[in-house]
Amino acid sequence: MIASPTVPLARGVAIPQLGFGLYKVPPEDAERLAGDAIAAGYRSLDTAAMYGNEAGVGRAVRRAMSDDAPSGRLDRTELFVTTKIWNTDQGYDAALRAFDRSQAELGLDVVDLCLIHWPCPRRDLYVDTYRALIRLREDGRVRAVGVSNFQPEHLRRLVDATGEVPAVNQVELHPWLQQRELRALHAELGVATEAWSPLARGHILEDPVLRGIAEAHGVSVAQAVIRWHLEEGTIVIPKASSPQRIRENADVFGFALTDGERERIAGLDRGFRSGSHPDDVN
Numbered sequence: 001m002i003a004s005p006t007v008p009l010a011r012g013v014a015i016p017q018l019g020f021g022l023y024k025v026p027p028e029d030a031e032r033l034a035g036d037a038i039a040a041g042y043r044s045l046d047t048a049a050m051y052g053n054e055a056g057v058g059r060a061v062r063r064a065m066s067d068d069a070p071s072g073r074l075d076r077t078e079l080f081v082t083t084k085i086w087n088t089d090q091g092y093d094a095a096l097r098a099f100d101r102s103q104a105e106l107g108l109d110v111v112d113l114c115l116i117h118w119p120c121p122r123r124d125l126y127v128d129t130y131r132a133l134i135r136l137r138e139d140g141r142v143r144a145v146g147v148s149n150f151q152p153e154h155l156r157r158l159v160d161a162t163g164e165v166p167a168v169n170q171v172e173l174h175p176w177l178q179q180r181e182l183r184a185l186h187a188e189l190g191v192a193t194e195a196w197s198p199l200a201r202g203h204i205l206e207d208p209v210l211r212g213i214a215e216a217h218g219v220s221v222a223q224a225v226i227r228w229h230l231e232e233g234t235i236v237i238p239k240a241s242s243p244q245r246i247r248e249n250a251d252v253f254g255f256a257l258t259d260g261e262r263e264r265i266a267g268l269d270r271g272f273r274s275g276s277h278p279d280d281v282n
């Protein structure tokens with residue numbers, strides 16, 4: 001894999017644009033698959049307390065920094081780890097305690113990015129939770145703080161209440177759910193867009209337009225879609241369960257989509273969600 005470009009966040013932090021997602025990776029597989037991803041050239045790992053696999057991710061990171069690293073020793077600054085505060089841990093004190101647990105599971109002195117996993121507006125605790133993340137950043141325990149699954153009204157309220165713009169909003173985004181209104185607000189506020197379920201959990205892989213574009217480049221549909229995300233400027237974190245797919249998804253720097261292909265993909269937006277809608281999660 002050619003080194004992924006990075007996306008600048010506030011305060012001099014930069015996140016690799018291509019990362020590896022670990023939702024539904026069983027705890028016993030997390031160290032191996034995160035290690036496979038690092039060996040394939042990924043430098044960013046996306047986990048969460050809810051995934052139950054932070055310990056394995058932390059072990060893979062520490063192994064990559066050790067003298068017996070399978071593919072050459074890396075410095076901690078070369079790796080980027082994201083975790084998230086789960087819904088039942090929202091609130092100022094609860095979020096601080098949840099972060100203590102995540103940090104202990106990961107076994108890392110500093111976490112690169114910590115997100116509020118879902119806004120959970122009916123709990124009405126996301127502003128307090130965000131203040132806890134700011135405190136963690138000020139204490140040097142996280143480098144950047146952000147949110148996930150926030151809709152425009154949640155972002156606006158957070159910015160009004162705290163005077164802070166989250167570094168990242170991680171949302172479901174792929175060719176069938178292009179999130180144009182939200183991305184326009186991100187651009188206005190200066191929030192980086194990160195795509196979860198960038199392959200729509202596999203649902204889009206049979207799309208005939210995407211298949212035609214992939215065939216034209218001699219790549220898989222997954223590769224064409226990941227390439228589209230990169231060209232859109234989105235941070236992208238595909239998950240895969242085999243070393244072969246992990247490598248395939250990172251082999252996306254040797255071709256470029258044409259303007260016509262990007263236009264055809266723009267026409268695929270249909271509001272399809274492969275995961276939950278933020279209104280339904282509390």
Ligand SMILES: NC(=O)C1=CN([C@@H]2O[C@H](COP(=O)(O)OP(=O)(O)OC[C@H]3O[C@@H](n4cnc5c(N)ncnc54)[C@H](OP(=O)(O)O)[C@@H]3O)[C@@H](O)[C@H]2O)C=CC1
Nearest residue numbers: 021022023046148196197198199200201222238239240241
């Ligand atoms: N903040 C949030 O609320 C959320 C965050 N996320 C994050 O985003 C990450 C990615 O999203 P996720 O939901 O996992 O879904 P993805 O869109 O990344 O799709 C993963 C699915 O696609 C399959 N797949 C991957 N690569 C290929 C390929 N090259 N060819 C064919 N099939 C392929 C995988 O199969 P297999 O595993 O069998 O290889 C898996 O079934 C998560 O792992 C997590 O880190 C996800 C959901 C919500």
Ligand SMILES: O=C(O)C(=O)[C@@H](O)[C@H](O)C(=O)CO
Nearest residue numbers: 023024048050117274275276
């Ligand atoms: O993966 C995550 O981070 C999630 O929160 C989701 O998968 C969420 O639980 C969902 O969308 C379930 O369909």
